Amino acid sequence: MFSELGRVIETLGKERGIEKDIVIKAVEQAFLVTARKKFGLQGEYETRYNDGDDDIEIFQYKNVVDEVRDTIVEITLADAQELDEDVEIGDQIGIKIENPNFSRVDVQTARQIIFQKVRDAEREILFAEYKHKEGELITGIARRYERGNIVVDLGKADAVLSRREVIPGENFKPGDRIQAFLTEVVMTNRGPEIRLSRTTPLFLVKLFEIEVPEIQDGTIEIKSAAREPGQRAKIAVISVDKDIDPVGACVGMKGSRVQNVVNELQGEKIDIVKWSDDVDTFARAALAPSEITNIQIDHEDHTMDVVVEEDQLSLAIGRRGQNVRLAAMLSGYKINIISKSKLQEKIQKSVENLLQVPSITDTYAQVLVQSGFMAVGDVAAADAEQLVDLLEITEEQANEMISATTEAISGGEIQLQAEDEEELVSASAVPAYHGLINKNESDDDSQDKFSDAERRLREELAAFKLK
Template identity: 50%
Template sequence: METSISLKHAIEQIVKEKGIDRQVVLEAMEQAVLTAANKKYRNTRDLEAHYNPETGEVELFEFVTVVEEVVDSYKEIDIEEAREVDPDVEIGDSLGEKLDASGFTRIAAQTAKQVIIQKVREAERETIFNEYSDRQWEIITGMVRRFEKGDLLVDLGRAEAVLPSKEQMPREVYRPGDRIRALITDIRMTTKGPQIILSRTHPSMLAKLFEAEVPEVAEGIVEINAVVRDPGSRAKLAVSSNDSDVDPVGACVGMRGARVQNVVSELRGEKIDIIPWSEDIARFACNALSPAQVSKVFVDEDSRALEVIVAEDQLSLAIGKRGQNVSLAARLTGCRIDIKSEAKAAEAELQEFSSYDGTETPGQEFNETDVQEVEQVTEAAASEEKTE
């Protein structure tokens, strides 16, 4: 009786403290008794274990099949001997006999404890995996724990995440105990449990920060169409509005630049150009090269290549330091961009014209060109606010 009471108590305690389903605990107990019995009998018998809620015990049963001639005495019984137990039995029936399971109770309790601990871990891992997989591409706040081979381990409360070295911002320094915000980019189930991967360099990190700062973005009035970054240095954000009364650039910049400044502060001073998005690739390219002013654009739609002509004093601004501005603009538009000064373009056109033999159209550098003069492109672009 004492054993049954203690077993009942153990089950109730596990269910209450660990929050595990009662059926899971009972199955673990039954499996533990069955495993111990099979080990003793060397798996020679057909055994089953069942928890009896009335007695509070795990009962063990041995089953034998009724046959005419016994081949395996551990699993079979002949018809005559079987009818001494049950007169109505027929060949092919299964007879069950309850065995003494008291010898397995203590072993079962110890084994069940290990099984239950494992099931608790599995349940917790599954819960964490499901919770965070639903939060992929969200920004989350955690606490820095330690470094491991350059990777940053972050405590998220119920789980631990990894910020790989390649996903960390250049020149950012963290110490254990520091708070950190990062984007959940991936979650994988491993043998050690869920592995949550974070990033502070992903373009979506920038988009999510603006979504948190700008109500119009969160509500879908302003749409972020494209984002490119040189993490820690500079980024370009292309936005559009679904409401003609809402200026998308102004909404993202905020009053006196408050909204964009909050994002810049979070990204440790990363400069952000917010530009109007346009379906017109030439206009979009002019916007993307901001703050440089564009004089003329040649578009080859087939190969998605652009030749951009700028004034001499705008050339270095358009290209940017180490080519950063034109590189970001090319990634933002998805086009190859070649920038020339007006003097270089005029010189190239003169050389091409002088070598013209009448078989080709002079001055046509691409197969198909769409030449847009500064009056057509930059006047419209100039009316739209740009910010660096």
């Protein structure tokens, strides 16, 4: 039927890296399909590979009956007893088809099925092998471009490095060595698809694991990482050994360790900061090299409001907001930044705005601004109970203040400055006021307070947290 079947099975197993038993099973299934097509689909068949004879044995099972109505599935008792004298009515007997007389088309069909089954088994093996490598660095050779994506030869399989996962400015040519992070392996109709990335923060983490032995042995841990591929990155590290400086260990002698990582990332600048469980301390480190005046942290909403001196504002924000974006990703907090002088200016304007209402004194205006009432409209929309608690006035006085403010706005008696109107428009898309800035312990007179409406910069980024 199939000349040198044993040699074919052996060759397929070795060439494709598949166990012999899997190939034999594929051969048996292929001839089972062929037998059904040749001898009748309604029949019941079994195929077995005979290693000794190097051949496929095909058995057809029939029910033993008194009267045969379908020769494909039934056999008379007399005919059955010629094969097995102990058989009885109602039994099922297996009959070996001695000479199936498969045509060339039948054998070709069997071949196609065999190779398809082998390919399927090969795909499953590759999928299982590379699935276990998810989250690891992998190295291959660039072979070609397909729709802008780079096909990387890993030896046993090809991987895909999407154009979105290539560091900006990189240009790989066929034959170039590529090191990347294996993000995921998914099974598709064409087999397993191995997806790589050189832009994920985890690629940065894995490179440091290779370069820094202390990370490999667990002495130093990378707590979080953030990067804008090809431009700048930040990582936060901590040491379980108080005698080892985690930042110095990652930098290496004369910067050798971090430089090796920088070279692999095409010159990407890397800031290494020391992790701290104290969010205030860590935020100051994450926003380096700027110096922070005050920080107000809202742990529930995961936001922090940062005040800096005017000369530190550009450093805190960074080029095109890069520094604050990376700090936000690193800390997992949304960060709002404003300069101290701008904050004071906005607070003063808010106080002046509230003083337009006759019943609001300077003291009341200061307290209201400190509590988040930045304009007369906020007072008009307030509840009487809020004003009673804040200003320590009676409910009647509070209602009179609200009524007076509402009437003044309706009658056009209160005019907002043009720039204040702009501020109110820009603030309409941002969250509500969160509260006060922490009092600077080194300056007892500092009462800096501000709201989200005063932010010059809003950065809203999802936090990247390492497992």
